[in-house]
Amino acid sequence: MVNLFLSEPKWSDDAHSSSNIDEILPLLNKLSSHIQSLVTHGARSEARLWLCSALSSVSISPRRQLIIFTRLLRSKPRKTQLVSQLLQMMFEKRPRKLGSVLAKRSYLLEKFFKGNPKRMVQWFSEFASDGGSDHKRGARAFAQFAFANRDICWEELEWRGKHGQSPAVVATKPHYLLDLDVQRTIENFLDNVPEFWSSNEFAESLKDGQILSLDSKFFLDLFTRFMYEEDMNDVWDAVEEFLTEESFSTLTQHLLITLEERDLCQFLELLGKYFNPSIESWDGGDSSCWLGVVLSRYGDSVDELLLLNSVINQGRQLLRLxxxxxxxxxxxxxxxxRGLENGGSFSLVMRELSKMKHIEVIRILGLLSWTIHFRLSxxxxxxxSWESLFKENGIEFRRSSEHSLLSHNESESDSDSISRSHVSKKRHKREKKKRKKKRKRDTDDDDDNLIDDVILGGHQLSRSWLLSTDGFSATWTSVDLPEYIARHCLSTWMKWLLARQK
Known part of the structure; x- marks a missing residue:
């Protein structure tokens, strides 16, 4: 049976087992080297994705995340993929920010439409079809400008019918604009009405940023030029505002995957400057518990982080590898x-760890908890076998399909006896009721009998439990238990060490 070492170790020196430390620590270092080689060479890409996911759980202030990402964006050489991904995020999530910037330079879009009939039709064809004047996007800008400046541009309108329409007629019947030959009309405006492209009407149609979706690559290139070649302050202001408003989790999940190794190292170095190097408490479900300590002492390689994250946060995926x-x-x-099972060995390891730096403590205990994950699986x-594990390690449990508390001192036969008695009484009452009423057994009784038989027979293939380790607050199945138990062990061990170091 797997020993989970959930009884607090003896902190006093024990000369009898002192020789074991010379065997266990080298074995742990050997295991560390094996896993590190696996996740940094054979599965490095996958391990990097795991790390990026863990980093997204870190909590820092908006001001600090702005500093980190701005320094990355302004550093040399330029991180082209990072810039493109960030701008694409802005196009999709906050198009108005860049749409407003674009509206100030609307005249630049002459080149966007010049020689591109598809863009012309996409942007300027959405005239109202219900007889009203609620035109959309570029169609609204065109209609407003054409009526306001009819003396200089109305003759440039091209109609698909036998004859054109006058401004007065179109004003009373806006749906006539549906008869425009949009492509030829916009081509005329490009050649003969330059005022339109810098007009308030056209600029207004750009402010919501919908035009960015017409050709993302064109606008990615345009805004990249605005940022790096022309260094436009209002563009950088929009970018920085976005970096401040968006959550750190979202930014890291979308942006870190684009970074080259050297750029990821730079990100980690910047991030490490904003963490307190001490651990005051340990929450097994919070990655920042150990990430802060490791990042605050970050060197120039991500290998250590890949190892730690794999054994602490990605136990199930590492098991597959x-x-x-x-x-x-x-x-x-x-x-x-086998080395840990020797009497006093775990206590000896814990005593040694109490003298070590936090990074080494996290590495060794992370490895130990993952070996438990492996063995449980x-x-x-x-x-x-799970219930035997609970009993042997002092974990009280309830079967989620039953509501009787099973402590580690209760035998399974006792609980089965109780269950049988309960089922027997239930069946007796049901049969008595059926005889009295002379009714046919209904569907609900069939279902109840089936459930009773499964419980009575002790063959619940999908049995689940509530455990005292989390105050009976969650239901655990055999699929999730190895990972949960391993994390519980790690959390328990770290809390012991932190309490001892206070």
């Missing part, structure tokens, strides 16, 4: 587990 790897790593895990294959 290890199973594909072969037997060598499994043998090392077995050696570590390998050895706990049935509901009975």
């Amino acid at each position: 290890v199973r594909d790897e072969g037997e060598m790593l499994k043998e090392t895990i077995g050696d570590v587990c 390998e050895e706990c294959q049935t509901p009975d």
